[in-house]
Amino acid sequence: MAAAQGALATHRRAYYLYLIPGAVGFLLIVLIPQIANFFLSFTVWKGIGLPRWAGLQNYQRLITDDQFWGSMIHTVLLIFSMTVIPVLIGLVLAALLFDYVRDQWGEQVSSFFRAGFYLPQILPVTTAGVLWGWILSPIGVVNIILKSLGLGVIAQNWIGDATYAIWAVSLMIVWIQVGYCLVVFMAGLSRIDPSLYEAAELDGAGWWQRLFSITVPMLAPEIFVVVLTTLIAALKVFAPVFVLTAGGPDNATLVPSYLTYYHFFTTQRVGYAAAIAVVQTILTIVLATIFLRFQSRQQATE
Amino acid sequence: MADATLDFSETTSRADVATHSHRRRGPMRWVVLAILAVLLLGTLFPFFLALINAVKNGVDYSASGPLSIPTRIDLGSLIYFWNLSDFSRKLLNSVIISACVAVFGALLSLLNAYAIGIGKVHGSRVILVVLMLGIMVPQESIIYPLYYMAKATGLYDTQLSVILIFAVLQSAFGTYLLSSVLGSFPREIIEAAEIDGASTWQILWSVVVPVLRPTLMVLGTFFFIWTWNEFLIPLVMLVSNNNQTVSVAMGLTRGQNMSDPTLQAAASLLGILPTVIFFVIFQRTLTRGVVVGAVK
Numbered sequence: 223m224a225a226a227q228g229a230l231a232t233h234r235r236a237y238y239l240y241l242i243p244g245a246v247g248f249l250l251i252v253l254i255p256q257i258a259n260f261f262l263s264f265t266v267w268k269g270i271g272l273p274r275w276a277g278l279q280n281y282q283r284l285i286t287d288d289q290f291w292g293s294m295i296h297t298v299l300l301i302f303s304m305t306v307i308p309v310l311i312g313l314v315l316a317a318l319l320f321d322y323v324r325d326q327w328g329e330q331v332s333s334f335f336r337a338g339f340y341l342p343q344i345l346p347v348t349t350a351g352v353l354w355g356w357i358l359s360p361i362g363v364v365n366i367i368l369k370s371l372g373l374g375v376i377a378q379n380w381i382g383d384a385t386y387a388i389w390a391v392s393l394m395i396v397w398i399q400v401g402y403c404l405v406v407f408m409a410g411l412s413r414i415d416p417s418l419y420e421a422a423e424l425d426g427a428g429w430w431q432r433l434f435s436i437t438v439p440m441l442a443p444e445i446f447v448v449v450l451t452t453l454i455a456a457l458k459v460f461a462p463v464f465v466l467t468a469g470g471p472d473n474a475t476l477v478p479s480y481l482t483y484y485h486f487f488t489t490q491r492v493g494y495a496a497a498i499a500v501v502q503t504i505l506t507i508v509l510a511t512i513f514l515r516f517q518s519r520q521q522a523t524e
Numbered sequence: 525m526a527d528a529t530l531d532f533s534e535t536t537s538r539a540d541v542a543t544h545s546h547r548r549r550g551p552m553r554w555v556v557l558a559i560l561a562v563l564l565l566g567t568l569f570p571f572f573l574a575l576i577n578a579v580k581n582g583v584d585y586s587a588s589g590p591l592s593i594p595t596r597i598d599l600g601s602l603i604y605f606w607n608l609s610d611f612s613r614k615l616l617n618s619v620i621i622s623a624c625v626a627v628f629g630a631l632l633s634l635l636n637a638y639a640i641g642i643g644k645v646h647g648s649r650v651i652l653v654v655l656m657l658g659i660m661v662p663q664e665s666i667i668y669p670l671y672y673m674a675k676a677t678g679l680y681d682t683q684l685s686v687i688l689i690f691a692v693l694q695s696a697f698g699t700y701l702l703s704s705v706l707g708s709f710p711r712e713i714i715e716a717a718e719i720d721g722a723s724t725w726q727i728l729w730s731v732v733v734p735v736l737r738p739t740l741m742v743l744g745t746f747f748f749i750w751t752w753n754e755f756l757i758p759l760v761m762l763v764s765n766n767n768q769t770v771s772v773a774m775g776l777t778r779g780q781n782m783s784d785p786t787l788q789a790a791a792s793l794l795g796i797l798p799t800v801i802f803f804v805i806f807q808r809t810l811t812r813g814v815v816v817g818a819v820k
Contacts, residue, residue, distance in 0.1 A: 236724045237643025241651075244636040244699065247692035252658040255669035262668065269672075315563075318556065326553040337807065338564045341571070344803045346753040348775035349795030353570050355778050356788035363573055363590045370591075397567065458662045461755040465775050479756075482664040487760070492668060499665035510660040514653055 256503075262496035269492050280497035290498065293476040296388060297456060300477065303392035304399055304456035305449055311396075312403025312448070315339065317437045319404075320411040321419055322429065336408055340401035347398065351465025354394040355381060384474035387467050391475050395462055403448050410444035411437070443520060450513040457506055478502050574796060577789035578602055585786050601790035609773050610765065611794055618769040618798070621683050621690075621758075622751040626744040628691035633698025633743060634736070638728055640699065641706025642714060652703060655696040663756050671760055685761050686769075690754065694747045705739055706732070745809050749802060770795060 263280055265273035284290050315335075324332040342350065357363045358380040365377040380390040414436070422432050438445070460479035463469060469476040469484065478498055485495035573590060578601060580594040605611070636655075640648040670689060674680040679688075709732065717727045733740075758772045768776075774795045777788075 234643065234645075237639045237645050240635045240639040240643065240724070240728075241645065244632050244692075244695060247632060247688075247695070248655065248658060250673075251670070251689050251692040252666060252696075255666035255673070256658075256661070258669040258672075259665045315560075318560065322553075322556055323560065327557065331557075335560055335564055339567055341800070341803070342567065344749065344753075344799050345796055346755070346771040346774060346799065348755055348771050349792060349799075352774050352777050352788060352795060353574055353792040356785065356792065357570060357573065361785070366589055366591070397570075400567070454660055458664075460664075461775065464755070464759075465778050479662060479664050482662075483667075483756070486664075486668050486671075496665075496668065499662065499668075503661045503665045506661050507657060510657055513660075514656055 259496045259499055262493050263500045265493040265496075267492040268490050273493065276493060280494045283494065284497055284501070289473055289476060289481060290478075292473055293478045293481050296475060296477050297459070299388060300392065300395065300459055301453065301456045303395040304459065305452040307396050308399035308403045308452070309445065309448055311400050312407050313438065313441070313445070314433070315400070315404050316407035316411060316441075317433050320408055321432065321437070336404060339404050342398045343401035343405075345398075347461035348465050350394060350398055351462055354390070354397075355466055358390050358393075381467055382471055384470075384472045387471060387475045391462055391466050394466065395459070398462075399452065402452075406444050406448050407441055410441045414440045446516060447513075450509060450516070454506055454509050454513070457502055457509070571796065574789050574792040577786055578793035580786050580789070582784065582786055590785065590789075601784070601786040602794065605787055605790040605794060609777070609791070611770075611773070613766060614768060614770045614773045615798065617683060617762075617767060618752055618771070621686055621769060622748045624683075624687045625690040625694060625751040626748040628687065629694040629698055629747040630740050630744045632691055632695035633702050634728075634733070634740065636695065636699040637702030637706050638724075638732060641703040642709060642727075642732065643724070648703070652700055655699055659693050659696040667756065667760055670757070674761060680761065681763050681767055683762070683767055686758050689757055689761075690747075690751050694750060698743050698747070701743065702736070702739065705736070709735070742809050745806050749799070749806075752799065752802075770798065 262273060264275065264277060266276045266279070267273035319332045319335055323335065359365075360379045360382065362380075364380065365374075368374060368377045378386050380386045418436050418440075419432060422436055427435065458479055459477050460483065463475050463477050463480045464483070467475040469480045479502070482495045482498045482502070485491045485498070576592075576594055577585065577590050579597045579599060580592075581596070581598040581600070584592075584595055584598070636651075639645050640651060645651075670685075671680070674682075674685045679685040713731060714727060717731050722730070752769070753771055754769075755771050755775055758769050759775060762768045762772060774791065777791050
C-alpha cells in the first residue's frame with residue numbers, strides 16, 4: 223500500500239509537467255505582451271529605437287483628447303446595438319419560438335427559424351461589412367428601394383454621412399447579434415418546466431404576462447451571461463468599423479479599438495495607443511471579473 | 525397537463541414535446557407565423573441580395589437594378605473577383621491556419637486540462653481565472669508587443685505566427701471547458717490504471733483521450749470557425765497577399781476601388797459561402813457549442 227501511495231505522489235508531481243507547453247505559450251503570447259504594453263503606455267515611442275519614459279503624459283493627453291472621448295461615447299451607443307436591442311429582440315423571439323411556435327407548428331419549424339436568425343452570426347464580420355457596405359452605399363439597395371417607393375427624399379449616403387454612419391454600423395451589428403442572444407436564450411428555455419406555462423395559462427395569463435412573469439425571471443442566468451459577454455464585446459468592436467467606415471466620416475464612428483489600431487500602425491504613436499489599450503483592458507477586466515464570479519457561483523449551485 | 529390529450533397525433537414523433545400540452549389553435553397562429561416569417565426574410569434578405577446580384581450580368585444590373593431576379597446566370601463577376609483576390613490562395617491559407625489552430629489548440633487545451641482536471645494540481649482555480657482574463661482582454665493590448673516580437677524573431681508575415689498566437693488564445697477557453705469535463709471524470713478508473721503501473725502519459729492517451737474524443741471534436745470545430753473569422757491579429761501579422769486569410773481579404777476589399785455593384789455582391793457571396801457550408805455541415809455541433817461557450 224505504501225508503495226502505491228508513493229507511486230501516486232510521484233504521479234501528482236508528474237501532472238505539473240503537462241502545464242509546461244500551455245504555460246510557456248501563455249507567457250509568450252499573453253502575459254509578456256500584456257506587461258510590455260502596460261510599460262509602453264508610460265513611454266513615448268515610434269516603434270524604432272528605444273522607448274523614452276514619459277510618466278503619465280500619455281494618460282494626461284488622453285483625458286483631453288476629443289477623439290478618445292468621442293470613441294468612448296460611440297462605445298456607449300454601440301452598447302445598444304451590441305447588447306440592449308439584441309437582448310430584447312432575442313428574448314421575444316426565443317419566447318415566441320419556444321413557447322408558441324414550437325407548440326403550434328412543431329419543433330422543426332421552430333428550429334428552422336432559430337437557424338435562420340442565427341445565420342448572420344457565423345459570417346466573418348468583414349464579410350458582413352462588405353455586404354452591408356454595398357447595401358447601404360449611395361447607389362445601394364436601401365436607397366434604390368426608397369426611391370422606388372417614392373421616398374427618394376429619405377435616401378442618404380448612409381455610411382458616408384457623419385450623421386448616419388454610426389446608425390449604419392449599429393444596424394449591421396444588431397443584424398449580427400440577434401442570433402447569438404436567441405440561441406443562448408432558447409437553450410436556457412429548454413430547462414424550464416412547460417407545466418409552469420400551462421399553469422399560468424390556466425390562470426388566464428396572456429402571452430406578454432407569461433413572458434415577464436415566467437420567461438424573463440427563469441432566464442435570468444442566461445440574460446446575465448449574454449449581457450456581460452456582449453458588453454465585453456462592445457468594448458472591443460473593431461472589424462465592423464474598420465470595414466464599413468474606418469472610423470469616419472469625420473471621426474463619427476471612431477471606437478477605442480480602431481483608435482488604438484490607428485495610433486499603433488498609422489501615426490506610430492505607440493505609447494499613446496498602448497495607453498488607450500490599457501484603459502480598454504481595465505474596463506474589460508472589471509466586467510470580466512463580475513462575469514467569472516457569477517459563473518463560479520453558478521457552478522457552485524449546480 | 526389539462527389538455528394533453530388534445531391533438532396527440534402530431535406529437536407522437538416528438539417524444540420530448542409529447543408532454544407539452546397543445547393550446548387552442550386559432551387564426552393567431554397564422555398571424556404569428558407570418559410576422560416571424562417577415563422578420564426572417566428581413567434577416568436573410570442581405571444573403572439573398574448577394575446571391576442574386578453575384579450571378580447577375582452587369583448590363584442586366586444597370587437595366588433592372590439589384591432587386592430583379594437575374595435573367596440568366598453570369599458567373600463573370602464571381603470569376604473576376606476570384607482571380608482578382610487570388611481567392612483559392614486565401615481559402616487555402618484560411619484552411620491551413622484554422623485547421624492547425626484547431627489541432628494545436630485542442631492539444632494544448634487537453635494537456636492543460638489533464639493537469640487541472642485529473643492531476644488536480646495546486647492553484648488550478650487561479651490558473652483558470654488567469655487564462656480566462658487573459659483571453660477576455662482586448663487583443664489591442666497585446667498586438668503591438670506581438671507584432672514587435674514577430675518582427676524580431678522573423679515570424680512576422682508567416683502563417684506560423686498566427687497559428688501559434690491563436691492556438692494559445694483559443695486554448696484558454698478549451699482548458700476551461702475540458703477541465704470542467706475532466707473534473708467529473710471517474711477517479712476509480714484513473715486510480716486503477718495508476719496502480720497497474722501506467723504512467724500519466726499512458727493514462728492520458730489510453731484512458732482519457734478515448735472518452736474525451738467527442739468533446740475534443742466539438743472544441744476543434746469551434747477553434748476552426750473562430751479562427752476563420754478572426755480579423756485584427758491576421759490583419760496585422762499577415763501583410764503579404766500570399767499569406768492573407770479570407771477574413772482579411774474581405775476586410776481589405778472595401779478599401780480597394782470596387783465600385784461595380786455586382787463585383788461587391790460577388791465578393792460578399794464568396795465570403796459567405798465557406799462559412800455557410802461549414803455551418804450546414806456542423807450545425808448541431810455549433811449551436812450546441814454557443815451554449816457551452818456562453819453558459820458553461
